[in-house]
Amino acid sequence: MYSSIQLFITEDNNGHFTQRYNHLRNVLFNLLDTPVKSTHHIGGTRHFMYPTEPILDILVGVNNLHDVTSLDEKRLNYEGLYRLHHPYKKK
Numbered sequence: 001m002y003s004s005i006q007l008f009i010t011e012d013n014n015g016h017f018t019q020r021y022n023h024l025r026n027v028l029f030n031l032l033d034t035p036v037k038s039t040h041h042i043g044g045t046r047h048f049m050y051p052t053e054p055i056l057d058i059l060v061g062v063n064n065l066h067d068v069t070s071l072d073e074k075r076l077n078y079e080g081l082y083r084l085h086h087p088y089k090k091k
Contacts, residue, residue: 008051017045020056027079028060035067036060 012018021041028036038061044052062068068083076083 006053006055009045009048009054010051011048012045017041017054017056021058024056024058024079024081027081028058031072031075031079033070033072035062035070037062 018041025039028034028039040059040061041056042059043055043057044050045054045056060068060071071083073083
């Protein structure tokens with residue numbers, strides 16, 4: 001997390017976010033025993049239709065939800081990736 005608010009951006013002239021996405025996509029597909037089946041670059045840095053924070057959002061596809069738990073959190077963290085998840089509330 002940043003201690004100060006990041007400035008919004010409106011364009012990516014040098015293709016930094018596309019290059020960064022392609023690099024991280026390769027990292028995700030090459031993790032040992034990865035359950036990752038697909039990745040998608042989503043969010044503001046994908047289309048720049050509105051001012052956005054300089055954050056790269058990646059949606060990861062797996063065969064089933066149980067596969068998500070097999071993503072090794074330590075290996076992801078070592079690569080600089082952090083999994084965001086919401087708490088599950090039983091009914």
